[in-house]
Amino acid sequence: MEKQQNVLQVSGLNVAVKSQKGVLPLVQNLNLELKPGKILGLVGESGSGKTITCMSLLQLLNQKAMHIEGSIQLHGRELNGLKEKEMRCIRGKEIGFIMQNPMNAFTPVYTIGNQFVETIRIHTELTKKQAVDLAIASLEKMNLQNPAKIMKMYPFQLSGGMLQRVMIAISMCLRPAVVIADEPTTALDVATQLQVLKELDRLRTECGTSVLLISHDLGVISELADEVAVMQNGRIVEKADVYRLFDFPQHEYTKKLLQARPVLPVNEELSKLVI
Amino acid sequence: MSLLEVKEVTHSYGSSRSFWRSAKEEHVLSDVSLSIEQGSCMGLLGTSGAGKSTLGKVILGLEKPQKGKVIFQGQDLYTMDALTRKRIRRDLQVVFQDSYSSVNPRLTAEKIIGEPLENYEKLSPAEQKRTIADLLDMVGLDAEDMKKYPRQFSGGQLQRISIARAIALKPKMIVLDESVSSLDMVNQTNILNLLNELKSVYGLSYLFITHDIRAAYSISDSLTVMEKGKIIEVCNDKNEVFTSQHPTVKKLVASILPEHPRNRTISRGKSRA
Structure with missing residues (x-):
């Protein structure tokens, strides 16, 4: 019964790359579960295997060069080893993906509208007009002004923050069960960053989507996550409730991460106000 | 002072004036x-x-x-x-955001850090090598990293090399x-x-x-x-x-x-x- 409640259940995930020198493990014995409407934060320094983990959840890694073992279950359905054709129905429809760099996530030769409608029509039976309406409605929800105009624009005409919100709109408009957000705000400036985080939070309260939030910034994690998993060298070294992790870190590496936070007087003042 | x-x-940028439009100053x-x-x-x-x-x-x-x-x-x-x-x-020196594009990918770390030294200091090869090793040590890298190329470093390490290059001449x-x-x-x-x-x-x-x-x-x-x-x-x-x-x-x-x-x-x- 316990297992049924999890939207996404990853158990015993091992990813290794085959190289000339032999097999090099990237992710080792990784267990994760995403509960409905919850945000799981995944932290770790660069090169600790965060991105590889989410690429393997979506089966986006090159199967010939990589070795993926273990079970990835979405609503009890095994994803590891699914055929490419079946996987395509899941990507975008059931698992949304928000990439780190919005500039590289779009094709520069098609308009935003073209790419948006394509995603919608592949997964639904909507007519072109209905798809356009849905796209405009979801852009509007993302606080983007004049969505009809944005639909006719090309990716390079929008700023990074706007594109990132367009990408969230695309990944959320089909109400996926899970959204994987890989460093969604790293490329953005601070004011836009908070706005994007707010949108993510709003969508998960409205649609009940579970989010796997990957970041190296503990600020992002403490703002949004319910649970946190800390990764180091391809392993999860600690997993706890976000409050517990910040108050009582267990693992050496977590303590080191927490110490690396810049300390501002404003945070202390704020905490005084709250308490 | x-x-x-x-x-x-x-x-301002892009104040190109043409026959059809007057200069738009932003x-x-x-x-x-x-x-x-x-x-x-x-x-x-x-x-x-x-x-x-x-x-x-x-x-x-x-x-x-x-x-x-x-x-x-x-x-x-x-x-x-x-x-x-x-x-x-x-x-007057500079360190940019993108470390990969601010170094020449064909030069080793030694050459990258040595460039400003060659331009200004006129050191003997042995002295220059020692200076570079000191600089690398100062930014927390190994003297053996001297022989490596930019692609062999991580972003953080390469940023340290950019800093080492910037401080090589003891700027103000x-x-x-x-x-x-x-x-x-x-x-x-x-x-x-x-x-x-x-x-x-x-x-x-x-x-x-x-x-x-x-x-x-x-x-x-x-x-x-x-x-x-x-x-x-x-x-x-x-x-x-x-x-x-x-x-x-x-x-x-x-x-x-x-x-x-x-x-x-x-x-x-x-x-x-």
């Missing part, structure tokens, strides 16, 4: 003035598109402003003769344009600590350009906030930024991410418990 003085600098910088003292660090804050990087380029002498003066060590950067310029170049001032923004938190803190240390050892001055108040606060003595090409707030004491009344500064301060989940601003049932 201040080390660097920027006086009423105005600059100022990237309008009437910007600031001064930096020897041995102090000024944090330059602002959202993207505020003109921070353009100001950085103007200060480095890379972008001639349309109006105004940049005075470094009592000399105007844009009217000085070539010889003075060459002399002053060694005292370094412009740090988003130098730590692309690094992860642990690397960021390491590099900020390193910069702080170098500042106290050599009496370096920094212009620290960033959008992240957290990083700027931990290294700067004073903070300056820009918006749309204008300086909107100058805080000689960095703590003043938190009590500023300017709406844009308030917004910047409000979007600082919390260091603990109990301070989260996105309100939810469970938060603020």
Whole structure:
């Protein structure tokens, strides 16, 4: 019964790359579960295997060069080893993906509208007009002004923050069960960053989507996550409730991460106000 | 006298006039003035598109402003003769955000750091090698890393090499344009600590350009906030930024991410418990 409640259940995930020198493990014995409407934060320094983990959840890694073992279950359905054709129905429809760099996530030769409608029509039976309406409605929800105009624009005409919100709109408009957000705000400036985080939070309260939030910034994690998993060298070294992790870190590496936070007087003042 | 003085600098891009349209002037910088003292660090804050990087380029002498003066060590950067310029170049260094594109991929770390030394110092090969090894040691890298190429380093390590190159000639001032923004938190803190240390050892001055108040606060003595090409707030004491009344500064301060989940601003049932 316990297992049924999890939207996404990853158990015993091992990813290794085959190289000339032999097999090099990237992710080792990784267990994760995403509960409905919850945000799981995944932290770790660069090169600790965060991105590889989410690429393997979506089966986006090159199967010939990589070795993926273990079970990835979405609503009890095994994803590891699914055929490419079946996987395509899941990507975008059931698992949304928000990439780190919005500039590289779009094709520069098609308009935003073209790419948006394509995603919608592949997964639904909507007519072109209905798809356009849905796209405009979801852009509007993302606080983007004049969505009809944005639909006719090309990716390079929008700023990074706007594109990132367009990408969230695309990944959320089909109400996926899970959204994987890989460093969604790293490329953005601070004011836009908070706005994007707010949108993510709003969508998960409205649609009940579970989010796997990957970041190296503990600020992002403490703002949004319910649970946190800390990764180091391809392993999860600690997993706890976000409050517990910040108050009582267990693992050496977590303590080191927490110490690396810049300390501002404003945070202390704020905490005084709250308490 | 201040080390660097920027006086009423105005600059704009793309003012191309043609037969069909009159020149459309959109100022990237309008009437910007600031001064930096020897041995102090000024944090330059602002959202993207505020003109921070353009100001950085103007200060480095890379972008001639349309109006105004940049005075470094009592000399105007844009009217000085070539010889003075060459002399002053060694005292004014830069570290950019993207470390991979600011180094030549075909040179080893030794050559990268050795380039400014070859231009200015005229050391014997053995001395130069020793200097480079010392510099690498100072930024926390191994002397053996000398033989490696940029692609063999991680982003954080390469950023350290850029810093080693910048401090090779013991300059008076370094412009740090988003130098730590692309690094992860642990690397960021390491590099900020390193910069702080170098500042106290050599009496370096920094212009620290960033959008992240957290990083700027931990290294700067004073903070300056820009918006749309204008300086909107100058805080000689960095703590003043938190009590500023300017709406844009308030917004910047409000979007600082919390260091603990109990301070989260996105309100939810469970938060603020």
